Amino acid sequence: MKLYRIGEISQLYDISVDTLRHYEKLCILLPEQVNDSGYRYYSNRQIWQLNIIRTLRQLGIGLMDIRDYLSHRTLENSQGLVEFQLETVDQKLRELNLLKQELEARHYYLLESQQVEVGEIKLKTLPARKVWIEMREVRTIWEIDRLHKEIELNIEGSRLSYFAWGRAGAFISEDDFHKGNHAHYCGSFIFDKLADKEIPAGDYLCLDFQGEYSQQNIDEQYFRMKAYMKTYSLELAGSVVEIYKLDIHETDDEQEYLTEIQIPVRSFR
Incomplete structure (x- = not known):
């Protein structure tokens, strides 16, 4: 009968010697022989058992359950x-x-x-959209992200994963919009058809823009949209919506961030 030393088994199966010794300690895989010098030798029977152990471990079966099976192998158990x-x-x-x-x-x-067509201002008629909302004043994208996580954790079963696919955003109040506080947010939201609140249907002035969430970049987009509203006699009709389509969850390059601003509007002519 051919016997293999523990080091040979370790190399053959890419399994550490410590793991083999642990299996021995738990009486899961006992060497065929241990000589007077303490050297351990394994036969083809132990190799066959090791194959079973590896397969069962890959399926998530615990070591004690594996030990019980190997020590009481019957057709019924198999x-x-x-x-x-x-x-x-x-x-x-x-x-x-x-x-x-x-x-x-x-x-x-x-x-x-x-x-996405970046930088083009469009007037869109949007349906009502179901959202989970957390109303709290925040000033940075990191604080917004934290609110999104809180919303996710509060959903029963934590079935939401907000961190992708343009499902999350924030609100800017009418007062802050008029004052030019374009990076002062009054709340955050996550789109979900099972949510308990909604963003109202209506006409929205929309703009997708790329780049960092710096005050300068954000102000530039809002100034353009305010100029458009003035030109076409539009006035604000509710809280402003920002949707984060590509952000910290998709890229570390801030120039690749993609945000959509949606301003609810109505004509005052």
Whole structure:
């Protein structure tokens, strides 16, 4: 019978000697022989057992459960284990399929975001949109991001993942808009069709812009939109909406940030 030293098993299976010794300590994988010098030797039987251990560990089965199975192997136990493995694999496949769908959606969103017409002011009629809202005054993108996280955590089951796909934003009050406080936010929101509040339907003056959230860059966009409102006799009709389409969650390059401003308006002619 061919025997292998512990170092050979370690190299063959890319498993540390410490792990093999841990398995031995737990009586999960015992060497075939241990000589007077303390050298451990493994046979093909232990190699076969190690294959089972590695497979079961990959499926998330605990070491104690593996030990119990290896010490009481019967046809009934083997059948039960195979059935459990099939259930585990099916669950992992479902999880991977959901992950694939999310990644595909995210990939599509990132591609679409790069096709947005930046810098063009448009008047759009938008439907009512369901949102979760946290009304609190904040001044920086980091504070807004923290509010978004709080909203997410408050949703039952934490089923929301706000940090992508243009689902999150903030409000600027009418008073701050008129005063020119364009980086003073009165609340944050996350779009969700199951939410308990909504952003009203209506006409919105919209602008997508790129770049950092500096006061200069933000003011420049709002001054352009205010000039447009004056030219076309439009007045503010509610809180301003900012939607963060690409931000700190997608890129570290602030010049790649993409934000949409939506100003609710009505004609005063």
